[in-house]
Amino acid sequence: MATSTQSVFRSEGVPVTERFDCWRELVSRTRDSEVTSVHCDDFRAEMRRLELGPVTLLRSSFQPTRFHRTARRVRRSDPEVFHLTLLLDGGFTLTRDTGRTETFGPGNLHMLDSSHPFDLRAFGSRAARSPGDLRIEAVGVDFPSALLPVPPHRLEDLLGRGFSSREGTCALLSDFLLNLDRQAALLGPADAPRLGGVVVDLVAAWLAREVDAEAAVPDDSRQRALVEHVRAFIGRNLHDPELTPAVIAAAHHISVSYLHRLFGRESGGETVAAFIRRRRLERARHELADPALRSLPVHAVATRCGLPRAAEFSRAFKAAYGLSPREHRHRALTGSGGEGGTGSGAGSGNGNGAVGG
Incomplete structure (x- = not known):
C-alpha cells in the first residue's frame, strides 16, 4: 500500500535538462553539500526516501558524483546530522578535514557528521560496460546526532572509517536497513516512528561496542x-x-x-x-x-x-x-x-x- 512516509524519484520521468538539479535538490534536504558530476547533462539516478520520524532512509542509484561539504558551508549552516551509508555497488573515495583519505567498496559501511567538512567522490563499478552503465548503489540513513546516546567526542575516530557489513552488530544493522528498504512499500505511517527508533538503537549499539561505551546506551x-x-x-x-x-x-x-x-x-x-x-x-x-x-x-x-x-x-x-x-x-x-x-x-x-x- 502507498504511504505518506515514502517518496520516489526517477530521472527518466524528468526532462533531461532538469534531472541533475532535481536529484541534487533531493540530496540536499538531508545532505547539504556541493554536488557536482561530469554526467550532469544527462544524469541518470533513482532515489527512494522513507521518512521514519526524525530518521530518513535513502535508497540511491546514481552516476559518478562528487559531494563536497566545505568548512564555509559548515559555518553557514549545520543541521547536526549523522550520515550513515552502506555501499552496495561502485566505490567511494573520502577525504576528511583531518587529511585522511579512505576508499570504500561494496559491503563497506561508513558514517559522516555534518559538523565536519568532507570531500566524497563516488565512482561506478569497473564492471560497467559503458559510461552510461556507471552506477553507484547505496542505502543511507540520516538522523540528528542528538539522538545517539554515545558522547560525540567518543565517535571522532570512527567518522569516515570503513566497516565491514558482514560482522557482528554492524551486520545486523546492515541487514535491517536492507530489509527496511525492501519492505518500504508495505510500511504505513504508524510504523515509521518505531522503525526509526530501532534504526537509531542499532546504530547506537554498534558504535558503543566499537568505542567500548556500552554503558552510555x-x-x-x-x-x-x-x-x-x-x-x-x-x-x-x-x-x-x-x-x-x-x-x-x-x-x-x-x-x-x-x-x-x-x-x-x-x-x-x-x-x-x-x-x-x-x-x-x-x-x-x-x-x-x-x-x-x-x-x-x-x-x-x-x-x-x-x-x-x-x-x-x-x-x-x-x-x-x-x-x-x-x-x-x-x-x-x-x-x-x-x-x-x-x-x-x-x-x-x-x-x-x-x-x-
Whole structure:
C-alpha cells in the first residue's frame, strides 16, 4: 500500500535538462553539500526516501558524483546530522578535514557528521560496460546526532572509517536497513516512528561496542537492539525444527524467562513461539509462490521452513491464510484469483518484526 512516509524519484520521468538539479535538490534536504558530476547533462539516478520520524532512509542509484561539504558551508549552516551509508555497488573515495583519505567498496559501511567538512567522490563499478552503465548503489540513513546516546567526542575516530557489513552488530544493522528498504512499500505511517527508533538503537549499539561505551546506551535501547538480534537469529535458523526459546536464550546468553519478558514487551505481546511460527508460515507462503521452487513438493518446502509435520503445517497454513498450501501454490503460480484470503493467524500478524530476520 502507498504511504505518506515514502517518496520516489526517477530521472527518466524528468526532462533531461532538469534531472541533475532535481536529484541534487533531493540530496540536499538531508545532505547539504556541493554536488557536482561530469554526467550532469544527462544524469541518470533513482532515489527512494522513507521518512521514519526524525530518521530518513535513502535508497540511491546514481552516476559518478562528487559531494563536497566545505568548512564555509559548515559555518553557514549545520543541521547536526549523522550520515550513515552502506555501499552496495561502485566505490567511494573520502577525504576528511583531518587529511585522511579512505576508499570504500561494496559491503563497506561508513558514517559522516555534518559538523565536519568532507570531500566524497563516488565512482561506478569497473564492471560497467559503458559510461552510461556507471552506477553507484547505496542505502543511507540520516538522523540528528542528538539522538545517539554515545558522547560525540567518543565517535571522532570512527567518522569516515570503513566497516565491514558482514560482522557482528554492524551486520545486523546492515541487514535491517536492507530489509527496511525492501519492505518500504508495505510500511504505513504508524510504523515509521518505531522503525526509526530501532534504526537509531542499532546504530547506537554498534558504535558503543566499537568505542567500548556500552554503558552510555540506555537500557531500553540495548533491549530493543537485543530483540533485533533475536529476530535476526530466528530468521537465520527457521529451517531448524529444534529452534526453541531455550536454544535462542542460550545463544544470546540470557535466561528463557528474560527472553520471554523482553520479547513480549518489545513485540506487542507476541510470544517467541508465535513469532517463530508466523515467520515460518510466511517463508513457506513465499517459497510456495516461487516459480523456481515449483518442482519441490509441498512437504519439502514446509520442511525447509522448519515445519516437518505435513498435517500440522497444512492446518496452520489454512488457518493463517484461508486456503491450503497446495491451493495457494496453484493460485500464485497460475495467477488464478490472487493469493487467497488472510486469516487471523500468521497472515495478519501484529506488524512487529516486519523487517526482522
